[in-house]
Amino acid sequence: MAAFDLNTDSVRDLNQFLHDTSTGMSTVTNPGGRHCIACGVDAPLEVSVEGHVGYYCAGMNKNAAITITGNAGPGVAENIMSGTVRVRGNASQYAGATGHGGTLIIEGDASARCGISMKGVDIVVAGNVGHMSAFLAQKGRLVVCGDAGDFLGDSIYEAQIYVRGKVGELGADCIEKEMTAEHVKELAELLSSTGVEATAGEFRRYGSARKLYNFNIDHADDY
Amino acid sequence: MPMTTDNKTLRPSATFPQHVLDEIHRAADQGIYEIRGFGAKRSLPTFDDLVFLGASMSRYPLEGYREKCATDVVLGTRFAKRPIELKIPITIAGMSFGALGANAKESLGRAATAMGTSTTTGDGGMTEEERQSSEILVYQVLPSRYGLNPDDIRRADALEVVVGQGAKPGGGGMLLGHKITERVASMRDLPQDIDQRSACRHPDWTGPDDLEIKIQELREITDWQIPIYIKVGATRVSYDVALAVKSGADVIVVDGMQGGTAATQDVFIEHVGIPTLPAVRMAVEALQELGMHRKVQLIVSGGIRSGADAAKALALGADAVSIGSAAMVAMGCNRNVFTEDYDAIGTAPGFCHHCHTGRCPVGIATQEPKLEARLQPEQGARWLRNYLSTMVLELQTLTRACGKTHVLNLEPEDLTALTIEAAAMAKVPLAGTDWIPGNNK
Numbered sequence: 036m037a038a039f040d041l042n043t044d045s046v047r048d049l050n051q052f053l054h055d056t057s058t059g060m061s062t063v064t065n066p067g068g069r070h071c072i073a074c075g076v077d078a079p080l081e082v083s084v085e086g087h088v089g090y091y092c093a094g095m096n097k098n099a100a101i102t103i104t105g106n107a108g109p110g111v112a113e114n115i116m117s118g119t120v121r122v123r124g125n126a127s128q129y130a131g132a133t134g135h136g137g138t139l140i141i142e143g144d145a146s147a148r149c150g151i152s153m154k155g156v157d158i159v160v161a162g163n164v165g166h167m168s169a170f171l172a173q174k175g176r177l178v179v180c181g182d183a184g185d186f187l188g189d190s191i192y193e194a195q196i197y198v199r200g201k202v203g204e205l206g207a208d209c210i211e212k213e214m215t216a217e218h219v220k221e222l223a224e225l226l227s228s229t230g231v232e233a234t235a236g237e238f239r240r241y242g243s244a245r246k247l248y249n250f251n252i253d254h255a256d257d258y
Numbered sequence: 259m260p261m262t263t264d265n266k267t268l269r270p271s272a273t274f275p276q277h278v279l280d281e282i283h284r285a286a287d288q289g290i291y292e293i294r295g296f297g298a299k300r301s302l303p304t305f306d307d308l309v310f311l312g313a314s315m316s317r318y319p320l321e322g323y324r325e326k327c328a329t330d331v332v333l334g335t336r337f338a339k340r341p342i343e344l345k346i347p348i349t350i351a352g353m354s355f356g357a358l359g360a361n362a363k364e365s366l367g368r369a370a371t372a373m374g375t376s377t378t379t380g381d382g383g384m385t386e387e388e389r390q391s392s393e394i395l396v397y398q399v400l401p402s403r404y405g406l407n408p409d410d411i412r413r414a415d416a417l418e419v420v421v422g423q424g425a426k427p428g429g430g431g432m433l434l435g436h437k438i439t440e441r442v443a444s445m446r447d448l449p450q451d452i453d454q455r456s457a458c459r460h461p462d463w464t465g466p467d468d469l470e471i472k473i474q475e476l477r478e479i480t481d482w483q484i485p486i487y488i489k490v491g492a493t494r495v496s497y498d499v500a501l502a503v504k505s506g507a508d509v510i511v512v513d514g515m516q517g518g519t520a521a522t523q524d525v526f527i528e529h530v531g532i533p534t535l536p537a538v539r540m541a542v543e544a545l546q547e548l549g550m551h552r553k554v555q556l557i558v559s560g561g562i563r564s565g566a567d568a569a570k571a572l573a574l575g576a577d578a579v580s581i582g583s584a585a586m587v588a589m590g591c592n593r594n595v596f597t598e599d600y601d602a603i604g605t606a607p608g609f610c611h612h613c614h615t616g617r618c619p620v621g622i623a624t625q626e627p628k629l630e631a632r633l634q635p636e637q638g639a640r641w642l643r644n645y646l647s648t649m650v651l652e653l654q655t656l657t658r659a660c661g662k663t664h665v666l667n668l669e670p671e672d673l674t675a676l677t678i679e680a681a682a683m684a685k686v687p688l689a690g691t692d693w694i695p696g697n698n699k
Contacts, residue, residue, distance in 0.1 A: 050478045070471050075408055075479030090468070091475040095408040110462040116407060129462040133403040135447070151461040152403060154447040171457060173447045192448055248452035249435050
C-alpha cells in the first residue's frame with residue numbers, strides 16, 4: 036500500500052504515481068482542500084483520501100474506486116468515465132458534471148448543478164441537492180434521497196431523475212413521470228449497489244417532456 | 259393595355275433595402291430567427307486596409323526564392339514539457355465532426371500533416387480518422403463536453419479550452435437535427451434527429467480563478483506534457499487575454515468576428531464581437547503589458563484568407579494564424595459545381611452559407627453519404643495543401659520584401675494603413691502621415 040501525506044508530498048507526485056500504477060491501494064492524508072487530487076486515474080486502483088478536498092478531486096476517473104472521507108470542493112468526479120467515487124461528506128457545485136459512466140455516491144448533501152450535463156453516470160445523493168441539478172442532463176441517473184432545489188432537470192434530455200423528498204420548481208421541459216414497477220426495481224438495485232439505504236418505492240421520477248428537442252416557435256415561452 | 263412600371267425610376271429605401279425586406283418577410287413567415295453557417299457577410303475593416311512598406315533606400319530586401327526566410331514557430335513554451343513545433347505559422351481551426359463530414363475532417367488532417375502544421379477537433383469529440391490523419395492534433399475542451407474523454411485527452415498533442423468563438427462570442431453551438439446521424443448522436447450521448455445545442459458556458463468553472471484550477475486539472479491529467487490553449491471570441495480582448503495569461507494558458511487564440519460557424523443565428527454572426535484587425539493589436543498590447551509577448555504565444559483567426567492576411571497579423575505581433583472558412587473554400591466550398599444542388603437549397607455558388615442544412619453540395623458540411631462522397635480525402639487534402647503552400651509563399655514574399663529572414667521578425671513598423679479606421683484599430687500610421695488616430699500626437 037502506498038501512502039501520501041500532502042503536507043510533505045505534492046499533488047503532482049501523487050497523481051504521477053497513480054498514473055504510473057496499475058493495481059493496489061493508496062492512502063492520502065492531509066489533503067487540506069488541495070485541488071485536483073487523484074484526477075485522471077486510469078486503472079483499477081483503490082484510493083482513500085482522508086480529509087477535505089478542493090476542486091476536481093477524482094476528475095475524469097476511469098476504473099478506480101476513490102473514497103473521500105471528508106467534504107469535496109467543486110467538480111468532484113467531473114467527467115467520470117467508470118469506477119466509483121464516494122464522498123463521505125458533502126459536495127460542492129457541479130458534482131459529477133458531464134460524467135459518462137461509473138458511479139458517484141455523495142453521503143451528505145450536494146450543492147447546485149449536481150450532475151450538470153451528465154452523459155451516463157449514476158449519481159446517488161443521500162442528502163439534498165441544490166438548484167439547477169441535472170441541468171442539460173443527457174443520460175444516466177440522478178438519485179436524490181432528500182430534497183431537490185429549484186429548476187431541477189432544466190433542459191433535460193434522456194437522463195432519469197429520482198427524488199424522495201420535496202422538489203422545488205421544475206426546470207424547462209422537465210416533468211414528473213410515472214414510477215412503474217420496473218423503475219422501482221431498477222432504482223432499488225442501484226441503491227443497493229451503492230449501500231445507500233432508502234426505499235425505492237418512496238421516490239418520484241422525473242424526465243424530459245421532449246418539447247424542446249427541435250425548436251418550435253410555439254414553445255418559445257418554455258425557454 | 260396594362261401599365262408597366264420602370265424599376266429604374268423607383269427609389270429604394272436605404273433603411274429597408276431589399277435584403278432587409280426579404281428578412282422581415284421571412285421572419286413573418288417562419289417565426290424564427292435565421293440560422294446559417296459561414297461568417298459575417300457585412301463589410302468590416304480588414305487586413306486589406308493595411309499595406310506593407312517594402313524595403314527601399316533605408317531597408318535592405320532579401321532575394322526572393324534564394325535567401326532563406328524561415329516560417330517555423332513553436333507554441334506552448336510556457337509550461338508544457340512538449341511544446342508544439344510547427345513548420346508554418348498557419349494552423350487549421352477547430353471544426354466539429356458533425357458539422358463537417360468525416361472525409362472533410364480527414365482532408366484537413368492530411369493537408370495539415372503534409373504541411374507540418376496542426377489541425378483541431380471541434381464540438382463532438384475526436385474521430386479516429388482525424389487522429390490518424392493528423393500528426394499534430396489539438397483537442398478542444400468545449401462547454402458541451404460532447405465526446406470529451408481522458409483517453410483522447412492523453413493522445414492529443416495540445417488542448418484548447420474554448421471560452422468562445424468569433425462568430426458567436428457569448429453563444430453556444432447548434433447542430434440541427436437533420437445532421438445528427440447515428441454516429442454523431444452516439445459520440446455526443448444524445449438521441450438522433452434532435453437539435454443539439456451546445457452550452458454557451460462551461461459546466462464546471464466560472465471565471466478566471468476557476469479556470470486556473472481547471473487548467474491545473476488538465477495539466478495533472480496529462481502530466482504537464484502538452485500545451486494548453488485558451489480560445490476566446492474577440493470582444494473585450496485586452497481583459498480576456500490578460501485573464502487567460504493569469505489562468506495559466508500556454509497559448510491564446512483570439513478569434514475575430516469574421517470567424518465562421520456551421521450554424522448560428524444570423525443576428526449573432528453579424529452583430530456580436532469585433533473584427534480581427536483591432537483584436538490582434540489589443541491582444542498583443544495586453545501581452546506586452548504583462549511582459550508575456552512571445553512567452554505566451556498568440557494565434558489569431560477570423561477571416562484569414564491569404565498569405566497577405568497572415569503576414570499582416572504576424573507583423574502586428576501574432577505568432578501564428580488559424581484558418582477555418584478559407585480551408586473549407588480551398589476544399590471546394592462555394593465552388594461552381596453541382597449547381598442544381600445549390601439551387602435546391604435556395605442558393606448559388608458564391609453565396610452559399612447553408613452548412614446548417616447538412617446538404618452541402620460539395621460534400622464538406624454534410625453527413626449524407628452521397629454528398630460526402632463528392633469530397634474524397636486525397637483530393638480535399640491536395641487542394642488544401644496547395645492552398646496552404648500558396649499562402650506560405652505569399653507570406654515569405656512579403657517578409658523578404660521587408661528585409662526579414664523570419665516571418666516572426668515582421669513588425670508594425672512594416673505596415674501602414676489605407677483608412678483612418680484601420681489606422682485607429684491597428685495603431686499603425688495612416689499612409690503618407692505619421693498620424694495614428696487615438697494617439698496623443
